[in-house]
Amino acid sequence: MAKKSKGIQHPGYEKAPMDRRDFLRRAALVGGIGGAASYLAMAPENWPLSMRDKTGLLSKPVHLPFQLRSFQVEKKAGSADIGVGTEGNPIEKLRRAIDAIGGIEHFIKPGDIVLVKPNVAFDRSPLLGATSNPELLEHLIRMLLVDCRAQEVRVADNPIESPPDCFEKSKIRLATEVGGGRVYLPDSNSFEMLNTPGAKLIENWWFFNRPFTNVDKVIGLAPVKDHNLCHASMGMKNWYGLLGGRRNQFHQDIHGIVSDLSIMIKPTFTIIDGTNVLMENGPTGGDPSNVRKGETVLAGTDPVALDAYAFEHLLQRGRDYPEYLFQAEAKGSGKLDWEGRVKEIRG
Amino acid sequence: MAETEKKASAPIEVRQKLRITNVRIVSQVFFFGVFLFSVWATWTTRLGGYPVSRILEMDPLVMISTMLSTGYVYRHLGWGILIIAVTLLFGRVFCNWICPYGTLHQFVGWVFNTRKPKERIESNAYKNLYILKYAILTVFLLMAFMGALQIGLLDPICLMYRTFATVVAPAVDMGLDTATLTANGLSLEPKWLQDIKFGPGVGPRIFVGSFWVGLMIFALVGANVILPRFFCRVLCPLGALLGVLSRFSVFRINRDVHKCTDCNLCLTRCEGAADPQSQVRVSECFSCMNCIDDCPEDALSFTAFGLDKKQVVAAPDMSRRKLVFAGIAGLMAYPMVKNHGVNTDENFSPALIRPPGSVEESNFLAKCIKCDQCIKSCPTNVLQPATYDVAGLEGLWTPVMNFEIGHCQLKCTMCSEVCPTGAIRKITVEEKMGKGKFAETGPIRLGTAFFDKGRCLPHAMEIPCVVCEEVCPVSPKAIQTKDVEIKDVYGNVVVLNQPFIVPDLCIGCGICETECPVKDDRAVYVTAVGESRSTERRLLLKHRVQA
Numbered sequence: 066m067a068k069k070s071k072g073i074q075h076p077g078y079e080k081a082p083m084d085r086r087d088f089l090r091r092a093a094l095v096g097g098i099g100g101a102a103s104y105l106a107m108a109p110e111n112w113p114l115s116m117r118d119k120t121g122l123l124s125k126p127v128h129l130p131f132q133l134r135s136f137q138v139e140k141k142a143g144s145a146d147i148g149v150g151t152e153g154n155p156i157e158k159l160r161r162a163i164d165a166i167g168g169i170e171h172f173i174k175p176g177d178i179v180l181v182k183p184n185v186a187f188d189r190s191p192l193l194g195a196t197s198n199p200e201l202l203e204h205l206i207r208m209l210l211v212d213c214r215a216q217e218v219r220v221a222d223n224p225i226e227s228p229p230d231c232f233e234k235s236k237i238r239l240a241t242e243v244g245g246g247r248v249y250l251p252d253s254n255s256f257e258m259l260n261t262p263g264a265k266l267i268e269n270w271w272f273f274n275r276p277f278t279n280v281d282k283v284i285g286l287a288p289v290k291d292h293n294l295c296h297a298s299m300g301m302k303n304w305y306g307l308l309g310g311r312r313n314q315f316h317q318d319i320h321g322i323v324s325d326l327s328i329m330i331k332p333t334f335t336i337i338d339g340t341n342v343l344m345e346n347g348p349t350g351g352d353p354s355n356v357r358k359g360e361t362v363l364a365g366t367d368p369v370a371l372d373a374y375a376f377e378h379l380l381q382r383g384r385d386y387p388e389y390l391f392q393a394e395a396k397g398s399g400k401l402d403w404e405g406r407v408k409e410i411r412g
Numbered sequence: 413m414a415e416t417e418k419k420a421s422a423p424i425e426v427r428q429k430l431r432i433t434n435v436r437i438v439s440q441v442f443f444f445g446v447f448l449f450s451v452w453a454t455w456t457t458r459l460g461g462y463p464v465s466r467i468l469e470m471d472p473l474v475m476i477s478t479m480l481s482t483g484y485v486y487r488h489l490g491w492g493i494l495i496i497a498v499t500l501l502f503g504r505v506f507c508n509w510i511c512p513y514g515t516l517h518q519f520v521g522w523v524f525n526t527r528k529p530k531e532r533i534e535s536n537a538y539k540n541l542y543i544l545k546y547a548i549l550t551v552f553l554l555m556a557f558m559g560a561l562q563i564g565l566l567d568p569i570c571l572m573y574r575t576f577a578t579v580v581a582p583a584v585d586m587g588l589d590t591a592t593l594t595a596n597g598l599s600l601e602p603k604w605l606q607d608i609k610f611g612p613g614v615g616p617r618i619f620v621g622s623f624w625v626g627l628m629i630f631a632l633v634g635a636n637v638i639l640p641r642f643f644c645r646v647l648c649p650l651g652a653l654l655g656v657l658s659r660f661s662v663f664r665i666n667r668d669v670h671k672c673t674d675c676n677l678c679l680t681r682c683e684g685a686a687d688p689q690s691q692v693r694v695s696e697c698f699s700c701m702n703c704i705d706d707c708p709e710d711a712l713s714f715t716a717f718g719l720d721k722k723q724v725v726a727a728p729d730m731s732r733r734k735l736v737f738a739g740i741a742g743l744m745a746y747p748m749v750k751n752h753g754v755n756t757d758e759n760f761s762p763a764l765i766r767p768p769g770s771v772e773e774s775n776f777l778a779k780c781i782k783c784d785q786c787i788k789s790c791p792t793n794v795l796q797p798a799t800y801d802v803a804g805l806e807g808l809w810t811p812v813m814n815f816e817i818g819h820c821q822l823k824c825t826m827c828s829e830v831c832p833t834g835a836i837r838k839i840t841v842e843e844k845m846g847k848g849k850f851a852e853t854g855p856i857r858l859g860t861a862f863f864d865k866g867r868c869l870p871h872a873m874e875i876p877c878v879v880c881e882e883v884c885p886v887s888p889k890a891i892q893t894k895d896v897e898i899k900d901v902y903g904n905v906v907v908l909n910q911p912f913i914v915p916d917l918c919i920g921c922g923i924c925e926t927e928c929p930v931k932d933d934r935a936v937y938v939t940a941v942g943e944s945r946s947t948e949r950r951l952l953l954k955h956r957v958q959a
Contacts, residue, residue: 187885188822188823189823225883225927226792226821226923227456227614227791227792227821227824228613228614229455229457229613229791230791230792230821230824232613233456233457238457250612250614251614251615252606252613252614253585253589253592253615254592278601293878293882293893294878294881311929311931313879313927313928313929314929316876316877316879316882317869317875317876317929318876346887346888346889348882349883349884349885349887349889350887351822351885351886351887352887354887355887
């Protein structure tokens with residue numbers, strides 16, 4: 066106890082005593098905390114545990130990019146690059162087209178997790194040709210689950226309009242669930258930064274990655290649509306629906322972006338759904354008169370040749386191919402010349 | 413009589429659990445659950461025929477005030493009679509057995525109650541302040557009668573729906589998103605976390621100015637700490653309406669003066685501050701039954717028979733003079749609100765774009781109760797609570813379309829589906845698009861798109877773009893392009909598709925504005941002029957058609 070001072074004090078006043086040990090303990094505490102705090106705040110940036118950010122750039126948010134592997138499989142001997150199915154109902158056409166490129170069991174192994182990417186960009190009913198044919202999708206899922214014994218089939222797209230609504234009205238959700246697949250909607254946190262080496266516009270860009278977790282095979286299911294700016298939206302343009310971020314800027318270089326998409330993702334194969342071809346007023350359509358009832362379903366492993374063939378035969382626009390096909394060929398995504406690589410199974 | 417004997421013979425624990433106050437709590441939890449489900453189910457993929465706006469449609473204040481403002485009872489609003497009938501039988505049971513907002517107040521008041529028993533009794537004594545709600549009701553009903561519907565500001569059901577749509581739902585979704593991210597970090601994939609969101613399958617939803625909606629409910633609910641059931645006792649216009657009706661109710665709290673020892677314990681938990689210890693004020697009583705529970709002498713009962721005529725104040729304590737004063741306030745408020753001038757046919761904001769199916773503006777304002785169910789249902793987030801600048805005082809928190817945030821989806825009529833009052837009339841996709849039997853009237857136009865050619869990439873900067881043309885949903889497209897070959901500033905020859913508007917075809921859906929990459933002040937934008945609901949705000953006299 067410290068000595069009580071003898072000054073004039075109120076009798077009720079009691080001094081808080083502090084002895085030497087107490088003082089030292091408190092001083093050490095203040096010194097310790099203060100020292101540690103000063104170290105954290107002021108030590109040079111490269112020292113361990115330093116929190117200092119001299120330039121203000123260290124605290125910039127970082128999005129670590131990931132890379133996507135190729136989902137392609139070895140070509141089966143004797144099969145074509147492009148398969149055409151023209152006979153029977155749409156389901157038989159689909160089977161014939163896939164058989165011509167080697168059969169679905171060649172591509173999908175039992176236990177695979179398969180992602181199917183249809184085009185669900187707009188809130189339209191299926192017959193308007195702005196979205197993929199749900200009948201084909203449902204049957205494709207059945208083939209994957211029953212014939213190939215795939216473990217899981219996922220269906221994903223990032224539409225322009227409200228995702229749940231687009232999946233609902235285009236009947237894609239119903240087809241997926243009836244077929245036995247699972248829909249992935251682009252909700253919050255679905256996007257991650259994808260690094261695509263060699264891409265001009267999307268070397269690092271937001272990518273709809275959630276459905277890609279642990280995926281073994283990827284199949285595109287694209288409608289064929291008229292498109293004012295890039296002339297045609299087909300198999301390659303379909304992958305646009307996996308982009309996030311401010312993707313509407315890319316119209317400033319539409320051919321650049323579509324050819325970038327062809328190196329961003331290397332699908333196992335692509336199906337081009339020519340059952341409802343949107344001949345004009347694309348890519349939204351909106352009137353049944355814009356749609357030509359097609360008789361063809363295509364499947365192909367070479368995205369460039371496949372789009373070229375579809376441009377010529379489904380959209381019936383001759384050989385004045387869109388610029389992005391040449392750019393995609395230059396980027397090594399495939400060979401434009403489809404002659405001699407097409408097979409049609411009949412009967 | 414036989415039943416009470418049986419009850420009395422039951423073991424004491426059973427009797428304690430079967431107390432009527434516990435039955436009341438079950439009812440409150442049930443109706444709160446119904447309310448939560450209604451808000452949750454107001455979403456494209458969930459609205460499988462559920463009457464998600466039924467609680468609003470059962471609100472008699474909504475029925476009566478829209479009947480006064482329009483002269484008609486819209487669609488399902490007749491359900492309000494149910495609550496009126498219940499009130500005429502049992503008094504204001506709605507307030508303490510059904511109303512989700514009342515439940516919220518009671519719950520918060522219960523959790524944060526730090527009063528000592530004596531303070532509780534004091535805090536539950538009747539105060540003259542409680543007649544304010546009758547004045548508010550008078551003002552609102554008079555204004556409604558003249559055509560300005562403002563009950564939505566304070567009607568508890570509207571307030572509750574509005575707050576959940578614009579404040580609670582996005583906050584809960586934000587929490588679930590964070591939880592999903594955290595789970596993903598632990599390499600879990602709990603899909604159900606996303607599935608139970610209020611707005612599943614879309615990115616984060618924002619609501620312009622919703623902070624103030626949230627602050628309002630925080631203040632009102634927080635007031636329980638100062639005065640129990642502050643909102644219900646002092647402000648609630650619906651409670652006031654039911655209070656006026658409950659003077660005719662068959663059942664009420666009755667005090668047996670022979671048994672009563674004037675201990676005042678009945679005030680300990682009296683929710684309505686209804687003076688059960690003296691002459692019970694029927695118009696204030698919520699029929700919460702707490703006083704019956706707390707009476708040690710069994711002097712209180714909720715009954716229709718053997719009522720003591722002397723121990724009651726049936727009508728609200730509103731003198732004729734005060735009523736006249738409130739009436740004058742209402743008469744004054746109407747021209748003040750109407751002449752405020754922010755939203756008239758002469759001076760309206762170009763951003764005042766109403767959802768499809770909306771009736772003409774003055775009629776809209778006579779119908780909209782600001783419940784914001786339409787805003788909750790909107791799948792693209794385009795519907796926003798109007799701010800003061802856009803819709804004025806009168807239109808505050810009514811729905812407007814903000815095309816910077818989203819667009820109106822061509823084949824969607826969700827908002828018209830859930831609107832309880834017909835401010836957004838129920839329409840079909842056929843009517844919205846002007847197809848079939850609506851071919852002659854044409855599509856519903858929300859406004860008209862215009863180009864700001866000084867900001868448009870192909871027009872001003874020789875850079876290709878035309879996202880607007882690509883996304884234009886009508887056929888043929890209302891945004892078309894012409895090919896122009898020009899030399900750009902560096903001397904390179906470029907071919908540009910320069911977009912232009914065909915106003916005859918434009919329906920004002922706003923997708924061009926939403927998708928325009930000139931992100932802040934869009935190069936293509938929609939304004940309200942040309943909307944088909946009003947000839948006053950029309951643009952084209954005739955819509956030319958293709959020959």
